[in-house]
Amino acid sequence: MATLLPRSLRSSLITLALLAAAWLLLAPTQLGGQVSWLVVNGNSMEPLYHRGDLVLLRAEPQYQVGQVLAYRHPEIGPVIHRAIGRDGALWVFQGDHNTFIDPYRPHTSDLIGRAVLWVPALGSPLIWLRTPAVAAALAFGMGLLMVQIHSTRRPGRARPTPAAARIPAQAGLVVTAAGLLLSLALGVAALVRPAQRATSVELPYQQAGRFSYTAAAPPGIYDGGAAATGEPVFWKLSDTLDVAFAYTLTSDAPADIRGTARLDAELGSADGWHRTLALSPARSFAGGAVELRGQVDLASVKAMVAELERQAELPKREYTLRIRPTVTVDGALGGQPLHESFAPALTFQSDEYQLRMVRDPERDALAPAKAGALTRTSIGNEQIFPGVPLGVVPARWLAALGLLISGGALAALAGPLLRRLRGDPAAQIRLRYGGQICDVAAPARSLAQAIELGSIEALARLAERSGAPLLHEQGPGQHRYFTIVGEQTYVYLADDPAPPTFSQPVAAEPAAVVFPSWQDVFLSTLEQSGLASEASRAAGVSLVAAYRQRETDRRFASAWDAARTRALAQLR
Structure with a gap:
């Protein structure tokens, strides 16, 4: 015999299944999932996506022209634009809001994934969650959790390496935020649904008989x-008429059928005269079936008619003889009370010589039937989602518990976060302008002639008005924020309160290689300015051609990286 799992265990398994489903659908690749999360930094995809929106991407084995895809740009990082063309393994992109085609053509291996889900304005809070201060607070909270686990561990057991120690602090914070969002979504879904719902179910049944x-x-x-069913009966040849009626009540629902049944003969005329002759007295039955039998004394019927005509001085005329069973049902069907009756009639027309059965062209006079239905209304627990065996009330408690745990964790992190923010200008800037900032590995051009602004607010307003991205590059002990308007670069410098103790690695000098003349000019200009667009103009080639050469020539690509590294070192 199968044993049901305890209710608490079933609820736990359902909860784990829901969390696993959410993980499969939404978990980022940084945490081992199948989805990449991308925050929109500019307005190039308006009106589809706006700055600060969150776009979820899923890698696919094949992509099509016309899809919105994200790719990795070697200088500015991830870019999300629409694919408008393809040349072999190279793709052509353009932003929906842009009037120009992207100069860089990524390889298929550079594609991150196709946009499958879009959440407005959610990207900026997620960027804030990834700031160093928040990550540090999360690491602190996870450390406290591991201490608590260690303190409650029974002595004598080997202490395994804590798995949480291997999880980056930022990833843990994302998990906490995802748990908070999932709990909030579950709570909203549970609150807008009633805890119970009335459900109506039709319980059809069929009454049938056979004369x-x-x-x-x-x-x-x-x-x-002898005269059989359907044949005429002659007065002078037969003295009795034996009749039978078999009754059944059937239904697919569980039934408890009980009742009474009797059989009568009704003799009448067109002017309203009638007599009732009892053929079978009323008797009880159970089980949804009963059979009635009786006998009509034809000699008595004929004598009764003759006496009526003699005393009333009536001429010879026709009469009707009806065999009528009467079945009364008082039982239950599908747990609902059933009160029903069934009284069909088999009619014979009588004249001076015979009784003949009256036939109905629309129905079988020998097999009457009557359909009916009961409505069963039940009050049951409403499920939170169709097909998911989780009620609304347990879902409300589960959401409340999730909100309590996630909210408590975030509240515990608020103190260290605020203290870190007060002494970290870069973290404050990231918190305020995270949706606008685009991190770069190296400045887009030399900052030697850049105009330094006195506040990040002024730089952000300038970038917003000109539609240019707000770029960020971190150096030893300093954060550089800059934007390019036309040919002029504007910069704001912010000190790093905790500069790194390690030195920036510098790529090794490549071996002496003889390049064509345009490549020499390109590399020398790139080493001075750090900007590939200026280097391509100086060399007299298009930027697309330069990138194509980079993709096909490994020595040129190595020299390109070394030139950019030297340009970056000069800026420091």
């Missing part, structure tokens, strides 16, 4: 030696 009769007659008149 039959025989009348004894002298030999040789009928094939079977």
Whole structure:
């Protein structure tokens, strides 16, 4: 015999299944999932995406022209634009809001994924969650959790390496935020649904009967030696009429059928005269089926008619003889009370010589039937989602518990976060302008002639008005924020309160290689300015051609990286 799992265990398994489903659908690749999360930094995809929106990307084995895809740009990082063309393994992109085609053509291996889900304005809070201060606070909270786990560990057991120690602090914070969002979504879904719902179910049933009769007659008149069902009965040949009726009530629902049944004969005329002759007295039955039998004394019926005509001085005329069963049901069907009756009639037309059965062209007079239905209304627990065996009330408690745990964790992190923010200008800037900032590995051009602004607010307003991105590059002990308007670069410098103790590695000098003349000019200009667009103009080639050469020539690509590294070292 199968044993049901305890209710608490079933609820736990359902909760784990829901969390696993959410993980498969939403978990980022940084945490081992299948989805990449990308925050929109500019307005190039308006009106589809706006600055600060969150776009979820999924890698696919094949992509199509016309899809919105994200790719890795070697200088500015991830870019999300629409694919408008393809040349072999190279793709052509353009932003929906842009009037120009992207100069860089990424390889298929550079594609991150296709946009599958879009959440407005959620990207900026997520960027804030990834700031160093928040990550440090999360690491602190996870450390406290590991201390608590260690303190409650029973002595004598080997202490395994904590798995949480291997999880980056930022990833843990994302998990906490995802748990908070999932709990909030579950709570909203549970609150807008009623805890119970009335459900109505139709319980159909069918009442049916079957008439039959025989009348004894002298030999040789009928094939079977007697008048059978459907054949006429002659007054002078038969003295009795034996009748039977078989009743059934059927239904797919569980039934407890009980009732009473009787069988009568009704003799009447067109002017309203009638007499009732009891053929079978009322008797009880159970089980949804009963059979009634009776006998009509034809000689008595004929004598009764003759006496009526004699006393009333009536001429000879036709009469009707109806065989009528009356079935009364008082039982239950599908747990609902059932009160029903069934009283069909088999009619014979009588004249001076015979009784003949009256046939109905629209129905079978020998097999009457009557359909019916009960409505069962039940009050049951409403499920939070169709097909998910989780009720609304347990979902509300689960959401409340999730909000309590996630909210408590975030509240515990608020103190260290605020203290870190007060002494970290870069963290404050990231918190305020995270949706606008685009991190770069090296400045887009030399900052020697850049105009330094006195506040990040002024730089952000300038970038917003000109539609240019707000770029960020971190150097030893300093954060550089800059934007390029036309040919002029504007910069704001912010000190790093905790400069790194390690030195920036410098790429090794490549071996002496002889390049074509335009490549020499390109590399020398790139080493001075750090900007590939200026280097391509100086060399007299297009930027697209330069990138194509980089993709096909490894020595040129190495020299390109070394030139940019030297340009970056000069800026420091």
